[in-house]
Amino acid sequence: MKLTGIRVAYGERVLLNNADLLIRPGDKIGLVGPNGAGKTTLLKVIAGEEKPDDGTVLADSGTVIGYFSQNVGEMSGRSALEEVLAGAGSVYEIGRKLSELEHRMADPASQMLSDAEMDLYGELQTEFLAREGYDLEYRCEAVLTGLGIGPDRFREPVENFSGGWKMRIALARILVLNPDVLLMDEPTNHLDVESIVWLEQWLRNFKGDLVMTSHDREFMTRLCSRTVEVAAGAVTTYSGDYDFYLREREIRREQLIATFNRQQARFAKDEEFIAKFAARASHASLVQSRIKALEKIERITLPAETKVMQVQFADCPRSGDQVVMMKDLGKAWKIEGKRDHEVFSGLTGAVMRGNRIALTGVNGAGKSTLLKVITGLTPPTEGTVTLGSSVNLGYFSQYSSDVLNPERTIFEEVSDRIPFATIGSIKNILGSFQFSGDDSDKKISVLSGGEKSRVMLACMLAVPVNFLVLDEPTNHLDIQSREVLLDALHRFEGTILIVSHDRYFLRHLANRVFEMDNGKLNVYEGDYSYYLHKKNMD
Structure with a gap:
């Protein structure tokens, strides 16, 4: 999957500017960057939920994209297990159609299936088998259990679950879908450590492409072998995990500062020459040449330092033992x-x-x-x-x-x-x-x-x-x-x-x-x- 020249702006505020991103087969990518920099926007663009103002998103035909966001939407009218089953997409729909046809076949009072319907039944059964549809309910139960929702709650109406538990049900829906490209926005929110450990293992075994944001450093470092930073409108790829990203980012910043300082020194030298000889007719062509050369140079700008909170505890009075x-x-x-x-x-x-x-x-x-x-x-x-x-x-x-x-x-x-x-x-x-x-x-x-x-x-x-x-x-x-x-x-x-x-x-x-x-x-x-x-x- 490939994103090229992506631009997304809200009025004067530019979140993504000429951004490129390549998602390779089997990639596990961690999206990082300051809050509000555009990580969620980038996920929405990949998922097709948001159209960029400019640029292209290319994916192979038939690519299934699953997107887990913090907005779970409305859930009602189903049990927890039914909600997750329904998230399996076409596999679930094939299962429903098979069930309807089988019910007609087993009911003597129903009209016999036509030759076309029998052919359809065979095709659906073959596809259902190929997509492991007969294991679907078992997989749904295993995912729910792994995320902390046990068998005693499988049949419970989703309306009975709190917001945090509905998040888990929504997460289970996406995992059971087993998409080609899995997009996850803060999947560990509302999870306890036991569920995080289970999810981490599930994602390690996931065969598709993974792109996720997470504020959980250990979770992301243990899973993601590539890191993509979204900051100041730019999307920058680092070919390593989060620890590698921190080291490499510092190296790149030091190199950028060194290049910026060299450029500034050159500008100062040229501007001094221009100021010194601007009034001399004998140097007019040289001055104009320097001015034109300066105008053509693309000026390096240093990205602003990200603001972070500063925590300083007051002097700590001694307590009893x-x-x-x-x-x-x-x-x-x-x-x-x-x-x-x-x-x-x-x-x-x-x-x-x-x-x-x-x-x-x-x-x-x-x-x-x-x-x-x-x-x-x-x-x-x-x-x-x-x-x-x-x-x-x-x-x-x-x-x-x-x-x-x-x-x-x-x-x-x-x-x-x-x-x-x-x-x-x-x-x-x-x-x-x-x-x-x-x-x-x-x-x-x-x-x-x-x-x-x-x-x-x-x-x-x-x-x-x-x-x-x-x-x-x-x-x-x-x-x-x-x-x-x-x-x-x-x-x-x-x-x-x-x-x-x-x-x-x-x-x-x-x-x-x-x-x-x-x-x-x-x-x-x-x-x-x-x-x-x-x-x-x-």
Whole structure:
């Protein structure tokens, strides 16, 4: 598949300008670049969902393209399994036609099939067999199970599933389609580590072409052998994985700067000559020759540095050695008209000063609930949880409504936490999180997910804390912002309890692991790599 001279612009804003991309058979390509640079637009152009203003998209006749996006659309009227079966495209339709014909053949009251219908039946059966249609339902069930939707939910109406689980069903539809070209926009969002590991293995075995975006560095590095950067309207291909891309990009930038400096030195020399001899008639032809030569030279421009947030924790006051003590801790949610839903019970353990604990477990295991109990946002049903002496807690929630007031502006939200700070110091904090000028007057309710994440981090950093409780802090952050946050957490001198499905992030941060497992707490006295090894997920 080949894209040539692609241009996409929205008014004055040019996202793609004369962009070329070659997708070779068997390619696994990672799309990278700043948020808003045009990665999703490029995927839509490849998928045929968006027409470029200029340029061509060439694909072999009959190429099947599957596109997984963050917009799953409406789902209703089917069970989870039926929804995934319907995503299999023509194979599913062939199966339906075969079923209709077989029903007529088996029903004595129905009219016999004509010779033409019998021929059609034979052709459909041959194609269905060739496309492994008889295994279709089994494959659908295997994909759903791999993505965390077990047999007990196969027949459940899709309307019963939350947005995150509908994302998994939409992802399963695309995988079962098994297209020639698979396009994926942030496929690991809403997945727990177990599902990410399963998806990674599935994609490794995928025989078609893969082009994807992901903020999960480890997921992309382990899968993609080519990297394509979308930035400042340009599409640049690197013949290696994400780590290779980082090294090669720096080399190319240094070479570009060196060439730019040489060009500037030449311009300065020529301009000095022109200024010196412009008034001399004897040098008129030489001056004009230099002017024309300068006009013909294509001037090198240096791409602007990408802005990233700057995370700097305040000085960390020392806490007591015991930061959190849990004794026979339990939590059950009361559900009106139904039996109480027990999330966990009998949890006993301690968080010690200096611990950097990864709290893990499948989606729905109770991780966020445990964090809310520890932070005092909800009381335990049984047992006790006690914070140690001199513990100052900072809490980041994956749900902004837990922390932020949607009716306030960004400035009001941060200034409320530090009422005695000057306007200038508050503006400095906001500026470090990429909120400058009038941005600080935006209401929380109108912000994107990534903007809300940055506001929550700004609020947390506005006051000195020594115990950070972080529930999916990397959600909505691009790779570069995640690594800025990771570096800041490395420098943080207090205690950390974190939930995240980013394995790269946790490998480089956690020194202990708490696992929520069927309402119980398993403690691993080792780092996150040790935990993955013990769970056979490395």
